[in-house]
Amino acid sequence: MVMSWIWTGLVLVSILCAAISGNGGVLAAAALQGAQAGVTLAISMAGAICLWSGVGKLMEAGGITDTLAGALKPLLHRLFPSTKEDAALSRDLSANICANFLGLGNAATPMGIQAAKRLKRGDTATDELCRLIVLNTASIQLIPTNVAAVRSGLGCDTPFDILPAVWITSLCSAGLGVTAAWLLGKVWKR
Amino acid sequence: MTDYLVPLILFLAAALALRKQENAYGILLQGGAEGLQLLVSILPALILLLTAVYMLRASGAMEILSGILAPVLTFFGIPPQTAMLVLIRPISGSAALAVGAELMAQYGVDSLIGRTAAVMLGSTETTFYTVSVYFGAAGIQKTRYTIPAALFADFVGFFMASLTARLLF
Numbered sequence: 408m409v410m411s412w413i414w415t416g417l418v419l420v421s422i423l424c425a426a427i428s429g430n431g432g433v434l435a436a437a438a439l440q441g442a443q444a445g446v447t448l449a450i451s452m453a454g455a456i457c458l459w460s461g462v463g464k465l466m467e468a469g470g471i472t473d474t475l476a477g478a479l480k481p482l483l484h485r486l487f488p489s490t491k492e493d494a495a496l497s498r499d500l501s502a503n504i505c506a507n508f509l510g511l512g513n514a515a516t517p518m519g520i521q522a523a524k525r526l527k528r529g530d531t532a533t534d535e536l537c538r539l540i541v542l543n544t545a546s547i548q549l550i551p552t553n554v555a556a557v558r559s560g561l562g563c564d565t566p567f568d569i570l571p572a573v574w575i576t577s578l579c580s581a582g583l584g585v586t587a588a589w590l591l592g593k594v595w596k597r
Numbered sequence: 598m599t600d601y602l603v604p605l606i607l608f609l610a611a612a613l614a615l616r617k618q619e620n621a622y623g624i625l626l627q628g629g630a631e632g633l634q635l636l637v638s639i640l641p642a643l644i645l646l647l648t649a650v651y652m653l654r655a656s657g658a659m660e661i662l663s664g665i666l667a668p669v670l671t672f673f674g675i676p677p678q679t680a681m682l683v684l685i686r687p688i689s690g691s692a693a694l695a696v697g698a699e700l701m702a703q704y705g706v707d708s709l710i711g712r713t714a715a716v717m718l719g720s721t722e723t724t725f726y727t728v729s730v731y732f733g734a735a736g737i738q739k740t741r742y743t744i745p746a747a748l749f750a751d752f753v754g755f756f757m758a759s760l761t762a763r764l765l766f
Contacts, residue, residue, distance in 0.1 A: 409688070409725075410689060413688065413689070413692070414645065414646075414649055417649040417650075417652070417653060418649060418652060420653065420656075420658050421649070421652035421653045421655070421656035421658055422656070423656075424653075424656040424657050424658035424661055425655070425656035425657065425658075427657075428656070428657040428661075430655060430656050430657050433655045434652055434655055434656060436655075437651040437652050437654065437655030437656075438648050438651065438652050439648075440651050441644075441647040441648035441649070441650060441651025441652065442644050442645075442647065442648045444647045444651065444699070445640070445643040445644030445645070445646070445647040445648070445695070446640070446644060448643060448647065448694075448695070448698050449636055449639075449640045449643055449644075452636065453633065453636055456632045456633070456635070456636050457629040457630075457632045457633050457636075458629065458632075459632065460628045460629055460631050460632025460633075460635070461624070461625035461626065461627070461628035461629040461632065462606065462607060462610050462625070462628070463628060464624050464625070464627060464628030464631070465610040465611060465614050465621060465624050465625055465628065466606075466610045466613075468614045468617065468619045468621075468624050469609075469610055469611075469612075469613030469614035469616070469617060469619065469621075470613060470617060471609075471610065471613060516730065519731060520730070520731060520734040520735060523731050523732075523734065523735040523737075524734075524735045524736075527735050527736070527737055530736060530737055530738040530739060531737065531738075531739040531741070532732070532737050532739060532740050532741050532743055536735075536737070536743075537740075537741060537742060537743045537746065539731075540727065540728055540731055540732075540743050540747060541743065541746050541747050541750055543722065543727050543731070544721075544722045544723075544724040544727045544728065544747040544750060544751070545721070545722065545747075545750045545754070546719075546720060546721055546722040548719065548720075550603070550606070551718070551719030551720070553694060553718070553719075554697070554715045554718045554719040555719075557694070557697070557698045557701060557715070557718075558701065558706050558715060561698070561701055561702055561706045562706070563706040563707065566706075567602070567603055568766075569712060569715050569716050569719065569762075570602070571761075571765060572712070572716045572758070572761035572762055572765050572766075573715075573716050573719040573720045575757065575761050575765075576716055576719075576720035576754055576757040576758045576761055577719075577720035577721075577754065579753055579754075579757045580720060580721065580750045580751065580753040580754035580757060581750065583749070583750065583753045584746055584747065584749060584750025584753065585750075587745075587746045587749045587750070588742065588743075588746040591741075591742035591745065591746055592742065595741050595742045
């Protein structure tokens with residue numbers, strides 16, 4: 408439902424702004440060009456998305472996810488103390504974080520939800536659950552596939568040269584986000 | 598440093614799967630098919646949202662919006678042209694992809710704004726969607742401070758994306 412409101416709102420705002428700035432004549436053509444651009448964008452991304460979805464599945468089958476999960480354990484124990492007692496929770500959480508890291512969003516969500524169910528108390532989010540959500544919304548990714556696909560689709564010679572910038576940015580946003588969650592957890596009443 | 602990263606990942610992923618006696622090529626095909634299905638499933642959303650984005654741009658609404666938000670955004674070093682992307686990113690993933698791709702096409706993939714948009718897209722998530730999926734599935738009513746903390750993380754992402762796009766290239 409939210410998207411229905413947003414879409415209708417966007418169209419209304421365009422009509423109002425066009426009327427104010429006198430750009431009304433180009434609006435209809437722009438709508439059709441936009442629709443066509445959607446198809447062009449999707450086709451230009453298709454190759455890269457196909458390739459990386461395959462590689463993601465391959466990394467899972469080759470055991471790269473398991474290796475990562477092992478390396479992650481010490482950090483996991485610090486962020487989510489409950490994982491020390493709960494082995495199943497530990498497995499779900501590390502699988503969720505690793506799948507996100509490798510860009511397997513579809514694989515990450517079911518495991519994240521499993522972990523969320525184990526972390527909740529009644530209908531209230533615990534501090535650890537809040538931290539899990541913040542980590543998931545901060546998107547720590549090794550290869551941001553979709554963006555690289557858009558860039559190469561637009562004719563960029565080095566679609567991956569943004570990787571260091573993306574890594575630094577998501578590490579900062581995840582780190583500061585979790586810190587903010589930790590601070591808020593101290594003052595926010597249940 | 599990143600020159601060989603992607604080719605090496607391609608090789609290592611296949612080699613490690615082979616070592617585990619897995620049918621590496623079959624898995625690649627299967628994953629690729631899933632990826633294309635995913636693309637087809639977001640295609641209608643991409644078309645509709647780019648329709649709206651193109652109308653917004655043609656109407657001059659983008660300039661008005663970035664004009665209004667410019668003082669706040671420039672204070673944090675965020676290019677005002679990315680105002681629309683910053684606003685839509687936490688709400689809809691495909692809309693953000695549409696807006697971001699349009700920014701890259703309009704200003705150039707290797708321009709400051711194009712790179713900033715790319716880093717923003719790559720390092721943030723669809724916050725409200727993620728929160729509603731997780732809390733909906735787990736049956737949680739009281740979300741406490743999750744949304745403020747997650748939105749703060751998004752803001753740090755936008756800020757750092759602008760900073761790294763400016764300093765690293």
